[in-house]
Amino acid sequence: MLDIEKKELMIQTLKNKVNKQLLYYLDVCARCAICRDACHQYKVTRDPKYIPAYRAELIRRLYKKYFSVLGKLFPKIYEAKDIDDEFLLSELYQVTYACTGCRRCMYYCPFSIDTLHILSVAKAILLSAGMENQILRELSDAAIMKGENIELFKDIFVTMLKESEPEIREKIKDKNAQIPIDKKNADVLYVALSGMHSILPAAIIFDKAKINWTLSMFEAANYGYFLGDSQKAKTIADRIVSEAKRLNVKEVIITECGHAYRVMNFFYEAWTGQKPPFKVSALIDSISRYIKDGLIEVNKNPSSEIVTYHDPCQVGRNGGFFEEPRYVINAITDNFRELTPNRTKSWCCGGGGGLVAIPEMDEFRIKTGEIKANQIKETEARIIISPCENCRLQLDSLNEKYGMDIKVKSMMEFVAENLKV
Amino acid sequence: MTEEIKADMELDLKGLLCPLPMVRVSQNITKVPVGGIIKAVATDPGSLADIPSWAKSTGNEVLKTEKVEKDLIFYIKRLK
Amino acid sequence: MNMDPFSFIVAILVYVAVIVFVAGMTFKIIVWAKSPRMKINLGIYPKPRNGFVRFFRIIRDSFIFPQTLEVDRWMWVFAMLFHAALFVALFGHFRLVREFTFVSNVIGQDNLNTLGAVGGGTMGIIMLIALGYYLFRRFASPYKDISVPEDFILIILLAGIVGLGDHMRFFGAVHTEDYREYFQSIMRFKPAFNEALAQSQTRWVLSWHVLFVNLFVIYFPFSKLVHLIGTFFANKVRSE
Known part of the structure; x- marks a missing residue:
C-alpha cells in the first residue's frame, strides 16, 4: 500500500494535468476499440491491454473516481478505481512505457483520440508515485x-x-x-x-x-x-x-x-x-x-539497389515531413520503392518512445516489429533509409532477427556517400 | 605508468551506439559487489560524456578513462 | 384524469429528464470551456492549409470518419447505419410536435402516413440490428475485456427504446394523431391520454418507451454519449 501523502500527490498530479484536450478524450471515447488493429503492439501480441482504448481506459478509471459526479457515486458503472490500486498501476506502467508514441491509433480513431496525450498524464502519475522507468x-x-x-x-x-x-x-x-x-x-x-x-x-x-x-x-x-x-x-x-x-x-x-x-x-x-x-x-x-537550392549536388543512380524509406512517426505523421525525404531519395536513385502503407498511415517500427534504450523491452520490441519487417521484405529493397535514430536502431535489430539482408542508413549518410565533389 | 586496475567484470561495448553503452553499464553495475570495478570498452564517442555523467548522477565513480586507438576504456567502481 | 399512476409518473419524469439533460450538458460544456487549453497544436500531419479546409475536415471526420473504414469495416458500417437511422427516426418524431403539412400538402396525408410507417419501421429495424451487432461485439474478445457496465447499460436502454418503439409501429392500433395529443399534453404541462390511448393496451408500451427514453436522456450527459458534441472538439484538435 502506498501512504496517504503519496496518494494525495498522485491525485493532485492528475488534477494538474487536466486540460481541454484530455477532457475531450476521456469523455468521448466509446470503447469501440476500432483502434485495436491500428496498434502494432496489439496486432502482434493480441493482448487486450495493448489496445489503445484500454490504455486510455486506465486513466479514465482514475479520472471517473475523483473528478466525475456519477463516477464518485457509482464507481462500478465505469469500473472506476482508486489511484493506488496496485493492479491498475502495474498495468498502467506496462502499457505506458511500452507505447512508442506513434499515434497511429489517433489517425484511425473516429474521435481522433490522442492516446499518447493521455499516456503523458499516466507518466506524470507514475512519476509522482516514484514508479517511473529506471533506465x-x-x-x-x-x-x-x-x-x-x-x-x-x-x-x-x-x-x-x-x-x-x-x-x-x-x-x-x-x-x-x-x-x-x-x-x-x-x-x-x-x-x-x-x-x-x-x-x-x-x-x-x-x-x-x-x-x-x-x-x-x-x-x-x-x-x-x-x-x-x-x-x-x-x-x-x-x-x-x-x-x-x-x-x-x-x-x-x-x-x-x-x-x-x-x-x-x-x-x-x-x-x-x-x-x-x-x-x-x-x-x-x-x-x-x-x-x-543547388548548395550541394548528388550523384544520380550510384547503384541499381532498390531503396526504400521508413517514415518515422515523429518525423512524418507527427512532424510533417513526408515529401522532403522522398525528394532527396529521388534525387539520388530511380530505384525508390515505397513501403505499403506509408506517410501518415505508416506503421511504427516498434522502437520508438525510447524503447530501444530499455533492455527489458528488447524482446517485446523485436517481436512487435514483425509488421515493419514484413513490410520491408515485401519491397525487396537492399537499402532502407530512415531519418530517426530510434527507428534505425530498431531496424538494425529487425534486420538481424528477421534476416532482412538490408542496409539501414540515415539520410545524411546516404547523401554524404553520394555527394558530387 | 600507473598500475593496472583489476576489474571484476569486463564489458565489450564496441560498436554499440549511444545510449546503449551507458545502459549496459547501468544494467551490469549491480552484478559486481559494492567496491567492485567494471572495465567497459566502447567505441562510441558519446560514451565519453555519457558514462562519467551517469556515474556522477547515480553516485558511482569512473576511476579512469583511457583512449587506446579507437577504443575507449572506462574503469567504473560501484560505490553503493 | 384518465392516466394510470405508472403512466402519469413516467410523464412527469419527462420534465425531470429534460431538466437533467439540459443542465447536465450545460455543465459538461462549461467544464470543457473553462479548462485550460494546451498551448501547442498537436494535430496529425498533413495539416489543413487554411481555415476553410480545416472546417471541412472537422465536419468530414466527425460525420464520416473515413479512415475508420480502412481498419474496421463492419464497425464503420453498423455505426453509420445506426447513427443515420437514429437521426431519421428522431426527425420523424417531430410529427408529434407538428404534423409535416409541408409533406402531406404535396403527397397527401395517406401517403405521408405510409411513408412514416415504412420509413419509421425500416429505421427501427436497422437500429435494432445495429444494436444487436454492438451488443454481440461487446461479448466477443477482445472487446469484452475493455467494456465496462456503462457500455451495456446504454445498449440495453437503447434496445428498450427502439424495441418498444418498433412494437408501437408494427403492432399498435394507435395512430400518429393520438400520440401527438399525448405528446402535446405533456408539452402543455397537462399530461393526459386521449380516448383512443386510454382504451388501448398500447398505452403500456408507450409508457415503457417513454420511461426508457427518460432514463436514457437523464444518463446521457454523464455518459460517453457526450461524443454527440465532443466529437467536433476532439476532431478539431486533430486538424490543428
Whole structure:
C-alpha cells in the first residue's frame, strides 16, 4: 500500500494535468476499440491491454473516481478505481512505457483520440508515485549532469572531432573543412547525437554546402521526454537553448532524430510557455533545401539497389515531413520503392518512445516489429533509409532477427556517400 | 605508468551506439559487489560524456578513462 | 384524469429528464470551456492549409470518419447505419410536435402516413440490428475485456427504446394523431391520454418507451454519449 501523502500527490498530479484536450478524450471515447488493429503492439501480441482504448481506459478509471459526479457515486458503472490500486498501476506502467508514441491509433480513431496525450498524464502519475522507468530516469539524470559538467568531456570530445577532420577534407577535397565547435555568431547550430555517425556525414554536407555552422556539445536526444518528466525534459532542452543563445546563432538544426525535433519545435513551448528564440529546423528538411537550392549536388543512380524509406512517426505523421525525404531519395536513385502503407498511415517500427534504450523491452520490441519487417521484405529493397535514430536502431535489430539482408542508413549518410565533389 | 586496475567484470561495448553503452553499464553495475570495478570498452564517442555523467548522477565513480586507438576504456567502481 | 399512476409518473419524469439533460450538458460544456487549453497544436500531419479546409475536415471526420473504414469495416458500417437511422427516426418524431403539412400538402396525408410507417419501421429495424451487432461485439474478445457496465447499460436502454418503439409501429392500433395529443399534453404541462390511448393496451408500451427514453436522456450527459458534441472538439484538435 502506498501512504496517504503519496496518494494525495498522485491525485493532485492528475488534477494538474487536466486540460481541454484530455477532457475531450476521456469523455468521448466509446470503447469501440476500432483502434485495436491500428496498434502494432496489439496486432502482434493480441493482448487486450495493448489496445489503445484500454490504455486510455486506465486513466479514465482514475479520472471517473475523483473528478466525475456519477463516477464518485457509482464507481462500478465505469469500473472506476482508486489511484493506488496496485493492479491498475502495474498495468498502467506496462502499457505506458511500452507505447512508442506513434499515434497511429489517433489517425484511425473516429474521435481522433490522442492516446499518447493521455499516456503523458499516466507518466506524470507514475512519476509522482516514484514508479517511473529506471533506465529512462538514469539517462535523463546523466544528460542533466552532462550539461552541468561540460569540463568532464569537452577536451577529449574536441580531440575526437579534430581526429575526424582529415576524413572530411579527403571526402570533399577541401583542406579547410572542419567541425567547428563553440563558434560565436555562426548561422547554424547543429545538434547531433553523441556518436560520430551523426556528426561526420552532416559535417560533410554542411562543409560542402559552405554553411557557416557550429556543432553543439550536447546530443539532441531527450530522455526526459520519454520518461515523461517535463521538468527534466525542459532542463535537458535548455542546455541546447542556452548554447544557441550564447553563440548567437540564427537557426538550430536538429539531427535525424524523431522526437528531438518535436521537443524543440513543439514541446519546449508547452513546458516553458515560450518558443525558442531561433528558427528550429530538421536536418532532413535542410538537406532537401540544400539540394533544391543547388548548395550541394548528388550523384544520380550510384547503384541499381532498390531503396526504400521508413517514415518515422515523429518525423512524418507527427512532424510533417513526408515529401522532403522522398525528394532527396529521388534525387539520388530511380530505384525508390515505397513501403505499403506509408506517410501518415505508416506503421511504427516498434522502437520508438525510447524503447530501444530499455533492455527489458528488447524482446517485446523485436517481436512487435514483425509488421515493419514484413513490410520491408515485401519491397525487396537492399537499402532502407530512415531519418530517426530510434527507428534505425530498431531496424538494425529487425534486420538481424528477421534476416532482412538490408542496409539501414540515415539520410545524411546516404547523401554524404553520394555527394558530387 | 600507473598500475593496472583489476576489474571484476569486463564489458565489450564496441560498436554499440549511444545510449546503449551507458545502459549496459547501468544494467551490469549491480552484478559486481559494492567496491567492485567494471572495465567497459566502447567505441562510441558519446560514451565519453555519457558514462562519467551517469556515474556522477547515480553516485558511482569512473576511476579512469583511457583512449587506446579507437577504443575507449572506462574503469567504473560501484560505490553503493 | 384518465392516466394510470405508472403512466402519469413516467410523464412527469419527462420534465425531470429534460431538466437533467439540459443542465447536465450545460455543465459538461462549461467544464470543457473553462479548462485550460494546451498551448501547442498537436494535430496529425498533413495539416489543413487554411481555415476553410480545416472546417471541412472537422465536419468530414466527425460525420464520416473515413479512415475508420480502412481498419474496421463492419464497425464503420453498423455505426453509420445506426447513427443515420437514429437521426431519421428522431426527425420523424417531430410529427408529434407538428404534423409535416409541408409533406402531406404535396403527397397527401395517406401517403405521408405510409411513408412514416415504412420509413419509421425500416429505421427501427436497422437500429435494432445495429444494436444487436454492438451488443454481440461487446461479448466477443477482445472487446469484452475493455467494456465496462456503462457500455451495456446504454445498449440495453437503447434496445428498450427502439424495441418498444418498433412494437408501437408494427403492432399498435394507435395512430400518429393520438400520440401527438399525448405528446402535446405533456408539452402543455397537462399530461393526459386521449380516448383512443386510454382504451388501448398500447398505452403500456408507450409508457415503457417513454420511461426508457427518460432514463436514457437523464444518463446521457454523464455518459460517453457526450461524443454527440465532443466529437467536433476532439476532431478539431486533430486538424490543428
